[in-house]
Amino acid sequence: MSSENTAVLIKGENLRKEFQSRVGGKRQVTRAVDGVSIEVYRGETLGLVGESGCGKSTLGRLLLRLSEPDSGTITYDGTDITNVNMHDYRKEMQIVFQDPAGSLDPKMKVGDIVAEGLELHKIGSSRAQRRQMAQEQLLQVGLGPECMDRHPGSFSGGQQQRIAIARALALSPRFLVCDEPVSSLDVSYQAQIMNLLSDLQKKLGLTYLFISHDLNVVRRLSDRIAVMYLGRVVEQGPADQVCTSPRHPYTQALLAAVPVPDPDVKPADMELADISASVPENGCAFLPRCPYAKDACASVKPQLKEVAEGHFCACHLFAEQ
Amino acid sequence: MTDNILQVKDLTVTFPTATGELYAVRGISYDIRSGETLGIVGESGSGKSVSAFSLMGLLKGGAMVEGEALFDGQNLLQLDQSRLEAIRGKEIAMIFQDPLSSLDPCFTVGNHLTETLLAHRQISKAEAKKQAEEMLNAVGIRNAGRVMNQYPFELSGGMRQRIMIAIALLCQPRLLLADEPTTALDVTVQDQILKLLKRLKDQNGTSMLFITHNFGIVARLCDRVIVMYGGRIVERAMVADIFRNPVHPYTKALLSAIPRMDDDKTRPLPVIAGQPHDPHSPFAGCPFKERCPMADEKCDAMPQETCIEENHTVACWRYLQ
8 A cells, every 4th residue: 555545534542432321310421432543544444333332423423523522632634623613624524324314304405405515614606506516416426406406305215315425525525424324225225325435435535434333334345444342442454354354252243143145154153142241340341241251351451452464453362462 | 735824815905195095015925834934025115014014903094904814714804803912912923123112111021021921811910920030031031030120221122122022922922923123133132132033933833924124134044035025025935045046136136235245345236226116106017127127018017926946936027938
């Protein structure tokens, strides 16, 4: 890879975010993101996988500062943006959400939805010009000009996701967070949207953070994959390496649990324990479910260590290597 | 055949809507053999869930259900409410996609379980409680005594789905209708639930109708599979055959649109072009015609199902001799 390729576009360092809630009158603190450092390189797709509640969406929102971190810094293109006014940076970074129906205002026309960002950022000299620009964006995601004056409710899920992508791209961002963009879609739409996202990336040189719980989807689109478990990144590396030779027991379990569309493949024996036991305060968060746990796991939090070139894993099993 | 636990004949489900009639199921027939797991796969709007809900008399919105569903020589579609209630939950049980909305937030887990038992069995409350705890153990819930006193919101998604399965199995039903029971769950939890269902099926010989959009789950759990599109059955086969030799253009397209761990990332995922079949359309021909690469004028009429090998039929003019 050339040095330009590997240059970091957006970086989060030591990010933390806690949420407080009350369950049955008791105050509870959830550490959604618990000291994560992550870098996304220019032009790449970093896949972020993990189960619900692992903090992957929160991490995506922290990088965009849609949610403010409790501590840590965010650097975009060499500039610390942790405390700046985000207005100027919104053009640079956008997000596509999981549920397209919920993220599009049902009362607005599609053309106005796509043009709204242009208006807020005073791009284009007139309404007519902004409409023209919106129309071009829609065309880019495969929707014709006849869509401009329709309401989002009259489109299918796959088309609604196309509208959401057009809206995100209207401001010509460089960084796009895709938060489970295909999870609510049927298989046939899922393939269409995945192809569209990778075509757009090639054409526009976009950088993606692609969040999903579906490893098959993430592997297909990502150059690198980061695996999160309870607020921490436990493994990170080149996509194919993480999928074919996963190191962390959690990644192994995740991969083993994916049902394979082939009746000759027998389900793997690896089965995780339930998440009933409490997580050790100082040890590895995965300890209560890990089949390979040893003494050190209860007392020392494992840090990310390089186990192969560009492949990192936070697990005491690799401590001696 | 006498060893069929359920025989569905010419099932048609139509909903009256403001924009005209919605044809959800357009005349399908199938049998569930004793002890087998029959999978129904299809995308949203294919009619797969509606066809199961209609059997249990659970459809709302003035649905018009026609046809026959023979269970023990009785037509489920003709039974009055009280006789249907005697069968529902006892002989035929159902588990749904979203366990949280299927459980009453105001009742403890114990209430849910004992209520079902007391409704169908002449037993004391103490006996019901004992049986309920045994069933919780059987679905892999440890410390059942404590869980009995908890409310649904206190439990994780996987636990809730286990509770749903426990409720469904309490009266030892002969037929279990499962409507995407693992779709809302994380992949490791889904893995546990699939293993649980498989074990329970092997132990008790319960017949199962398993509705899903995930071919991976079909490969894991089902013996036979029906592929639905636009309210019709387009193909049915033993599970091994549907993967080895899919013949309907829709089945083929659907199977190839699934991202897999071993596919070539550099090539775009094959997609199914076009939009899904409009359920309002009164079109009586092959519902896949608009999206089928091989369609011609013959497809304006719905083809009969043809047998192409043992236990393998397809509804496509290309295979109709």
